[in-house]
Each structure stands twice: as C-alpha cells, then as structure tokens.
Amino acid sequence: MTQSVQTRPGIRAPEPRPARRLTGGSLGSWFLPVVAAVIMFVVIFAVAPAASSYLGLSLLLSSLLPLVLACLAQMFVIAAGDVDLGIGSFVGLVNVTVATILPTHTLTGILLLVGLVVAYALMGMLIAVRRLPSIIVTLGMSFVWLGLAILILPTPGGTVPEGIVSFVDWSPPLVPGTIVAIVVVTVVVALFLNRTRYGAVLRGSGSNPEGIRRAGWSVVRTKMALYGIAGLLGVLSGIVLSGQAASGDPNIATSYVLLSIAGVIVGGGSFRGGDVSPVGTVAGALVIGLIATLLQFLDVPSSYQVGTQGLVLVLILVLRAGVTWWRRRIETGGLA
Amino acid sequence: MTATLAAPSREPVLTKITRSPALPAFVGALVIWLATWLVSGNGLWGTLAIGASVATYLVMVGIGQLFVITSGNGGIDLSVPFVMTISAYLGSQVMNGDDGNLVLGLIVAIAVGIGAGLVNALLVEVVGMPPLVGTLAVGFTIQTAVLVFSSNSTGVPSPGLSSFVDGNWGPFPIFAIFGVLLTIVFAVLLKRTSYGRRTEAVGQSATAARLAGIDPRLVRAGAFVLSAALAGLAGILLAAHAGGPSLELGTPFQLESIAVVVLGGSLIAGGRGVVPGVWAGAMLLTLLVTLVNVAHVSSAVQNIVEGLLIVVVLAVARNPAFGRSWTR
Numbered sequence: 001m002t003q004s005v006q007t008r009p010g011i012r013a014p015e016p017r018p019a020r021r022l023t024g025g026s027l028g029s030w031f032l033p034v035v036a037a038v039i040m041f042v043v044i045f046a047v048a049p050a051a052s053s054y055l056g057l058s059l060l061l062s063s064l065l066p067l068v069l070a071c072l073a074q075m076f077v078i079a080a081g082d083v084d085l086g087i088g089s090f091v092g093l094v095n096v097t098v099a100t101i102l103p104t105h106t107l108t109g110i111l112l113l114v115g116l117v118v119a120y121a122l123m124g125m126l127i128a129v130r131r132l133p134s135i136i137v138t139l140g141m142s143f144v145w146l147g148l149a150i151l152i153l154p155t156p157g158g159t160v161p162e163g164i165v166s167f168v169d170w171s172p173p174l175v176p177g178t179i180v181a182i183v184v185v186t187v188v189v190a191l192f193l194n195r196t197r198y199g200a201v202l203r204g205s206g207s208n209p210e211g212i213r214r215a216g217w218s219v220v221r222t223k224m225a226l227y228g229i230a231g232l233l234g235v236l237s238g239i240v241l242s243g244q245a246a247s248g249d250p251n252i253a254t255s256y257v258l259l260s261i262a263g264v265i266v267g268g269g270s271f272r273g274g275d276v277s278p279v280g281t282v283a284g285a286l287v288i289g290l291i292a293t294l295l296q297f298l299d300v301p302s303s304y305q306v307g308t309q310g311l312v313l314v315l316i317l318v319l320r321a322g323v324t325w326w327r328r329r330i331e332t333g334g335l336a
Numbered sequence: 337m338t339a340t341l342a343a344p345s346r347e348p349v350l351t352k353i354t355r356s357p358a359l360p361a362f363v364g365a366l367v368i369w370l371a372t373w374l375v376s377g378n379g380l381w382g383t384l385a386i387g388a389s390v391a392t393y394l395v396m397v398g399i400g401q402l403f404v405i406t407s408g409n410g411g412i413d414l415s416v417p418f419v420m421t422i423s424a425y426l427g428s429q430v431m432n433g434d435d436g437n438l439v440l441g442l443i444v445a446i447a448v449g450i451g452a453g454l455v456n457a458l459l460v461e462v463v464g465m466p467p468l469v470g471t472l473a474v475g476f477t478i479q480t481a482v483l484v485f486s487s488n489s490t491g492v493p494s495p496g497l498s499s500f501v502d503g504n505w506g507p508f509p510i511f512a513i514f515g516v517l518l519t520i521v522f523a524v525l526l527k528r529t530s531y532g533r534r535t536e537a538v539g540q541s542a543t544a545a546r547l548a549g550i551d552p553r554l555v556r557a558g559a560f561v562l563s564a565a566l567a568g569l570a571g572i573l574l575a576a577h578a579g580g581p582s583l584e585l586g587t588p589f590q591l592e593s594i595a596v597v598v599l600g601g602s603l604i605a606g607g608r609g610v611v612p613g614v615w616a617g618a619m620l621l622t623l624l625v626t627l628v629n630v631a632h633v634s635s636a637v638q639n640i641v642e643g644l645l646i647v648v649v650l651a652v653a654r655n656p657a658f659g660r661s662w663t664r
C-alpha cells in the first residue's frame with residue numbers, strides 16, 4: 001500500500017480506493033511478516049526447546065540485533081527510493097573503528113564515528129543534487145569503506161572496549177536486554193516515521209518527491225536526513241556487532257548487504273520509495289536472521305547458508321509476486 | 337560570408353572526438369598508461385601490451401553489463417562475478433588439462449552462463465523482481481554451488497586455451513587483439529544492427545519501443561543472457577590465464593564491470609551505450625591496478641581509489657540523466 005502524504009496543501013489527494021477484500025490489504029503491510037516471524041520462533045522452539053529459556057532467547061536474539069539495526073538502516077535508504085549496497089562494508093568499518101581506535105584514542109574514535117554518519121548524509125546529498133543512481137554510488141562507496149577498514153586493520157584483531165561488550169551483554173531480570181532493545185528501537189523508529197510530521201515528509205519524499213518539493217520542503221535535505229539516519233543506524237549496528245564479536249574484522253558484515261535488503265522486502269517494503277514499514281522491517285529482519293539460525297540448528301553446513309538464504313529470498317519474492325497478481329486479479333474482477 | 341560557406345555540412349572529426357562521451361576514459365587511460373610506464377620501467381609498449389591483454393577479461397564482462405544497463409528499467413547484473421567463478425570451475429573440470437576437451441569445456445562454460453542468464457531474465461522479466469535483487473540472489477545461490485563443487489574439484493584449463501590468452505603474435509599479444517576485435521564487433525552490433533538499436537530504443541523508452549512493435553521484455557531478457565554468457569566465457573578464459581579456477585576469481589568484476597560502463601560514458605539510466613568507452617574504461621582500471629601494484633600501495637588504498645574514482649566520475653559526468661527523461 002502506498003503511504004503518500006495527504007495532509008499538506010499543494011498535493012492532490014489520491015482518488016478513494018475501492019473497498020478492500022479479505023486478502024490482507026486492510027491489515028497493513030506489516031501483518032504478514034509479523035506472522036512469519038512468529039511462525040519462525042515457533043519452529044525454532046520446536047526444534048530446540050532450550051531456545052525458549054531466558055538464556056536461550058537472549059543468545060538467539062542478541063545475534064539478531066545488529067541485523068535488525070542494519071535492516072532499519074537499509075529501510076531508510078529504500079524509503080528514499082534508493083538502495084544501499086555499502087551497508088555491509090560500512091558496518092565492518094564501524095566494527096574496526098570500535099575495535100582499534102576507540103580503546104586507545106577515545107575522542108578520535110567518537111569523532112570518526114560521527115564523521116561516518118555525516119559522510120552518509122553527504123552521500124545522500126550527492127545522490128540527490130546530481131541525481132545519481134544510488135546503486136552505483138553506494139557500491140563504489142562500499143569499496144571506500146572496505147578500503148578504509150583494511151587500512152586501519154589489515155588482519156582481523158583488536159579489542160572492543162569492555163564497556164561496550166558489557167553494555168551489549170546487559171541482562172535485566174525477567175526480559176532479556178536484547179528484547180528490550182529491539183522493542184525500543186522499533187517503537188521509536190515506527191513512531192518517528194509514521195506519527196510525526198517530518199516522518200511523513202521523509203516518506204513522501206521517496207514516493208512523491210515533486211509533491212514534497214511543491215509543498216515547500218527541500219528534497220535534497222530530506223534525502224540527507226534519510227541517509228543520515230541510515231548512517232546512524234549503521235553505526236549503531238556496528239557498535240552492537242562489535243560488542244558481540246569483541247574484536248574487529250573488516251569483512252565481518254559483508255552478508256548484511258543482501259540480508260538487509262531481504263529484511264526490508266520481506267518486511268513488506270517495496271522499491272517504489274516511501275513504501276516501507278518499520279514494524280514489518282524488524283519482523284522481516286527477524287525472519288531472515290532466524291532462517292540462518294534454523295539452518296545452524298539443522299546442521300546445514302555453513303557453506304550452504306548464503307545460498308540457502310538467497311534461495312529463500314527468491315522464494316519469498318516469487319510468492320509475493322504471486323500474491324500481488326492474485327490480489328490484483330480479484331480486485332479488478334470485483335470492479336468489473 | 338565565406339566562412340559560413342566554407343563551413344563543412346558534416347560534423348568535423350575533431351568536434352566528434354571532443355564531444356565523444358568516451359573521451360574522458362581514453363584520456364584517463366592514456367595518462368595512467370604514461371604514469372605506469374614512468375614508474376614501472378616496463379617499456380611503453382610492454383606496459384600497453386600487458387595492460388590491453390589483462391583488460392580483455394574486464395572488457396568482456398563490461399560489454400555484457402553495458403547491454404543490461406543500456407536496455408534500461410534499472411537493469412544491472414550483479415551475478416557476473418559468481419557466474420565467472422562457476423564457469424571457471426565447471427569448464428576446467430570438463431577440460432581437465434586436455435586440449436581435446438577444449439571446445440567442449442568452452443561450450444560448458446558458456447552454457448552455464450546462458451543458464452544463469454535465463455534464470456536472471458526469468459526472475460526479472462516474468463516474476464517482476466528488481467534486477468538488483470534478482471541477480472544478487474541468483475549470484476549468492478551460485479556462490480553456494482561453487483563452494484560445494486570446489487571442495488573436490490581438480491580440473492585445470494587446457495594448455496591450448498592458456499597459450500591463447502597468454503601467447504603473442506609477433507609483438508602483439510593475441511588476447512589483446514581479441515579484446516579489440518570484440519569491442520569492434522559489439523560496437524557495430526549495438527550501433528549498426530537492428531538488435532542493437534532495439535536495445536537502445538527499449539532503454540530510452542520502453543513504451544515507445546513497444547508501440548513500435550518491439551517486446552521490451554524480450555530485449556531486456558536477451559541482454560541478461562548475453563551478459564551472463566560473456567561472463568561465463570570470461571570466467572574460463574581467466575582460469576586459463578591464472579592456471580586454474582579459484583573461489584575469488586570473479587570477485588573484483590562485480591564493481592569493475594559496472595565501473596567500466598560508467599567510466600566509458602554510457603548512460604547509467606539506459607538508452608545510450610558506448611562500447612569503445614568500455615574498452616577505454618577497462619584499460620584505465622587495469623593500468624590503474626598495475627600502477628598501484630608497482631608503486632607498492634596496499635590493496636586497501638586500491639579499493640579506496642577505485643571506489644572514489646567511480647563516484648567522482650559519476651558526479652562530474654556531463655549527463656546526470658538518471659531519473660530524468662534522457663532527451664532533456
């Protein structure tokens with residue numbers, strides 16, 4: 001469903017939609033991915049009952065938190081109508097920075113991380129001003145991030161500061177810390193994107209940039225904001241990942257490129273721009289991450305896992321194309 | 337008055353050259369050629385000959401990528417490196433170091449490419465996946481197949497193929513000549529044949545092309561198959577050059593195949609392909625890698641330079657036409 005901005009003057013309201021059928025349209029694009037995530041949890045608990053304990057759940061989810069954050073980062077870029085092929089190397093660069101520069105030169109490390117967020121916003125500015133294809137700019141920049149990471153740390157190593165490790169390991173009573181973190185992040189992002197005025201403008205700039213421009217907003221600035229937020233979430237993802245890995249590796253997150261796109265798409269987002277769902281994206285990230293976990297539980301060799309995830313992504317997209325086709329057939333049939 | 341009369345009715349050759357979208361790539365390649373010559377001491381001709389020989393692999397996959405990009409609709413083929421690697425493994429396995437199996441091995445390598453290209457085309461044109469996701473997913477699936485297959489693979493390409501890619505014909509490396517010929521053939525194919533013009537027409541406006549009786553989906557599907565077939569051939573040839581397949585064989589070509597299209601002055605939104613630009617772009621990148629190697633700069637710096645080069649060339653290119661109508 002297209003969530004275009006309808007509140008500001010200057011944008012024509014879309015024509016009223018035809019009444020929806022029982023095909024899930026009225027439930028919002030987040031509904032199916034949430035169901036899928038719940039099913040994945042049930043399957044995991046059935047395969048490995050120990051995973052439902054406090055410790056099991058904590059271990060299970062803590063490995064998913066960085067991916068959830070990376071998927072949300074990707075979501076903001078996809079909301080801009082773009083795609084980010086550099087997020088994997090970017091998270092790797094953050095990881096290396098946290099593991100090597102932060103322990104010895106804390107201030108330099110923090111400035112560098114802030115600089116990375118600014119660099120992402122500037123990348124968005126460049127893409128908006130020169131109307132460049134995001135795929136190629138972010139792919140080119142992914143080599144820059146990777147090069148910088150290798151420059152800082154040629155071989156895996158380094159030590160992540162103790163504070164970050166223990167912060168990531170935070171275990172409050174009753175509910176594992178990672179569940180708290182995932183819920184808080186989801187609620188904050190969802191409220192911001194769906195319930196604030198600027199969130200609506202940001203989504204609108206992806207689906208209808210001309211409308212947003214005529215309503216008096218700068219499309220360049222909205223793209224900078226979207227990329228800046230993506231950079232911030234990427235840095236957070238890198239910090240959490242560092243806390244779990246405890247050391248640095250430039251190639252630690254290369255799989256995040258495909259996985260993050262998959263998470264957003266599985267989560268009900270589309271490449272049209274502006275059409276994303278934070279709750280769906282988090283659910284999509286959990287589904288994608290849990291598939292990997294399930295493959296591990298089922299003793300699938302690690303060399304098969306990348307391909308299996310690729311296949312699952314293809315399957316889900318084929319399925320969705322089928323559902324869309326079916327829904328459209330029913331709708332047009334109902335109208336005729 | 338006389339001046340107006342004397343002015344030639346056709347565009348002068350010099351203007352044609354200075355207005356060519358491929359000019360920056362040629363100038364860049366020339367500059368880096370001279371710089372490499374100064375640093376390496378390999379001789380002016382030697383530097384060029386080796387460069388043109390090694391660049392041919394990139395020319396091949398770049399041309400395939402160019403057809404996919406030129407046919408528009410956000411077309412891009414990210415499965416290139418994985419197709420190269422799997423073709424290298426399967427082709428080598430069939431050849432098994434024997435010249436008698438050379439042709440069969442080449443056919444297998446190309447057939448694997450065509451198969452992957454058909455799957456790409458199916459996912460993008462029939463299922464309706466974005467090319468980016470479809471080709472990447474296919475790529476990762478192939479990568480897994482490679483990992484499984486490579487663990488008990490022992491085949492090597494035939495010596496005949498190795499002497500083709502590494503041999504010399506007088507002062508000229510055979511493979512460099514092959515690369516130039518390939519460039520000419522595909523330049524003619526794109527600009528002078530009905531197929532090539534259909535490809536550009538679909539990239540400029542799929543709707544207009546359809547009204548003119550062209551099936552845009554068929555043209556775009558053909559581009560995916562061509563790209564993967566060329567990647568398959570390049571993969572086995574590269575394996576012959578390297579003395580055998582390896583897991584990382586195709587890796588650099590994902591970014592570089594796109595980079596040479598961008599550097600060569602083709603429109604990234606589709607609709608205008610510049611095949612000679614691909615050759616110049618491939619020369620530029622290959623000589624740049626040589627320069628970086630002889631200058632003893634780390635691979636990290638090489639990554640940064642390559643990445644920035646692409647972004648900067650895109651940013652300063654005269655046609656930031658992505659997302660606009662290309663005629664504007």
